[in-house]
Amino acid sequence: MNTAPAGLNTREFSFTDADFRALAKLAHSEFGLALAESKKPLVYSRLARRLRAREVNEFSDYMKLLTKTDETDERLQLISALTTNVTSFFREKHHFATLREKLVPELAQQARVRIWSAGCSSGQEPFSIAMTLHDSLPERARRDVRLLATDIDPAVVSRARAAKYPKEEAETIPEDLRRRWTTTCPDDPDKVAISAAMRDMISFAELNLMQEWPFKGPFDAIFCRNVAIYFDQNTQKRLWARFTDMLRPGGYLFIGHSERVTGDALATLTTAGVTTYRKNGGADTGNAAH
Template sequence: MSIATKSSETRDEYTFTDEDFRVIAQLVKNKYGLFLQESKRALVYSRLAKRIRALGFNNFREYCKLLGSPAGEAEQSHLLTALTTNVTHFFREKHHFDQLQNEILPTLSQAARSGETVRIWSAACSAGQEAYCLAATVLEVFPEAPRFDFKILATDVDPVVLKKAKKGQYPREERDAIPADRIARMVDPQSVNDGVFAMHHSLRELISFGQLNLMEPWPMRKRFDVIMCRNAAIYFDKSTQMRLWSRFGEILKPGGYLMIGHSERLSGPAAAKFESAGITSYRKTHAN
């Protein structure tokens, strides 16, 4: 399937004009920070044609009209789900979890034992695998973490994947990504049936899930020791990325860590407040 970029319309199943693309691109940019270049037009068509078909519309103009109406709020969530790729798995980019286990968590566990608040944020948790891996890593280093003020916040803008994260159930084939020596800690032994498995209750005790749009005000009052936001900023343009890095810097404690995706790089004014601490891992060096 190809989408014309010079003509005002396509020759595919549904009419998709330049104005339709502009409306969709502007909406997701304003609300979610997503940057849709003209080169993404074919992707937008292929992803959204399914929604138009499911809704019984005849063209993209009718779909855009729904998105802009008071009744379109719910559909905007489907739009977001369609346009973003929630590809993740357990212990993705394992080097971050190794760094947590070997370098960061021993210090944070001592801080918790001394009465300090410890907070870790999975800022684009998708279907939850990252958050559960964080909890498993914490419990390996600090088994008594639930007895202290030690919490993991896991947020995502997409309510569809967040529902999956809260449920904590995954297809059996995803279990292959969990190291054999961690399965007993992470997987509820009573849950492995009907082709799925569930996360162990001990992991759930450490995690609070919530919907959060990174482009909007953040309600958190306490600063974080570690923020993971991996492979989310790739959807943003450079200026939006730089604002996001700065906001993360503001809500991190001095000495706190920011971990980002393998194809992302810290940039803009925030870069002066961090030092490299590993592969796509940065440590905040400024007190403010």
Template sequence: MTPALQRSSTRPTELLVTGEFAFSAADFRAIAEIAKAEAGIDLPESKATLVYSRLAKRLRSLGIATFAEYCNTVHSNDQERSSMIAALTTNVTRFFREPHHFEYLRNNILEPRAAHVRKGGRLRLWSSACSTGQEPYSMALTVLSVFPDAAELDIRILATDLNPNVVAHGKRGQYRKEELADVPQAMRSKWLEAVPGDSDSMRVSDAARSLVAFRELNLMGSWPFKGPFDAIFCRNVAIYFDHDTQGMIWGRLSNLLADDGALYIGHSERVSGSALKVLTTDGVTTYRKKSETHR
């Protein structure tokens, strides 16, 4: 049976959701406070049913009887806190999602820099919420379409996510064939390879995987790198944050962009805050950093 959302109240013991586990207003607030402090995730009370359905699986897995007990566990257990955040975030991704971003990357970032890179210049790209790896590998395949010898050049792609499980998946670089449907055939035949003993899957080739470094990273924490990046993908991440947090993230990202570098965001997102002083729109959900002389 689908859990039912109850009338909201300021009384902490009133149930927000009735179902297998009682879920009170106090339980929801405790979870929301942890999600905000840990990962910047903004959870309005209207998300109570979603929170319940995502976390009820964790209670069953751990053999915990109540949400109050679960909240105590999350407070005292770093690993479960990480698992909770992973459960609350949606890892919807696919290869070459928003294909216009990759066309722009090739035509406006990679090709104009080709001569510089071939003379020994560096090229740095960042997938800041890489999920299970489809986005950074789409970036890598786009790079290889311009630089087939990328392994011999100073080209690197950083792929980060706060969820260790999806980072591990990305590092493996293995996907079901149906997940590869949006990879152009020419790229698939050149840069993907068969998996021995598994006819339903393919693996990203060493040439592409060697370009990508996967790391765990919470965007709300410290960033142990300085950039600058020629392009940053931060798509469908800000939707989890409140307006002030969004502005802060956009500002930090823009500070790490190289002059004339590109920032790609989700289709329902808009850059706000201090970043607007240095970024200008340049296509659908694409921003370009102004050169210092034009600020």
């Protein structure tokens, strides 16, 4: 009996319902991804090139390969194929206005500033944060400002570390900041390089948000935008609670435009703007649950 999903019978690789369920289970347990049945055709088209690359002839063989302990790289290829790395400088501008107008006046009083960009993709988000902070913090408050920028996908983390971007991508950086913090790459006139002053503020690292986090915080702000959309409701709730634990009282959580904090974290967070939350207990935050 042909058990291939409807519409996939004539495709290059056999992809049964059982294969899809096994794949969805693995993607959920390893990465928190929620793959609904309706995503089958998308999953097929995104993964077909991996099967070609690994020279396997059907999804059941690809599954066997994925579950081998020494196939960590292939599992990362899997998540890379199933999620997008789309990002841009100063994406969702209102968060940078909140950072500058609400957070910076407080941070200016602190001896140290710690911010985490979780799911940073190729670096445009943490560089936008770094430029905003450097531009708006008084000099004495800039001495101990550190950003942690993490992503599960090694390819994007290495692009972030390289800090070179096509000129047209840099156009969303406000002009004064672009002039101050980017230069044309000497080896490629179509690209800009982010200055060392910005790069030095950021530590880039690979991190799967589903696993242990090898640091304690606390952070003054966490940006986790357009990442949790891939996760199921329970995974999202756990993640919001873990982020909340990592924030100092009064710390900010910025999330993506189509995301909402749900679950236990809401007892400790108050809304502080569009897709912006603040942990209770800081100087200006009440203790009201959201």
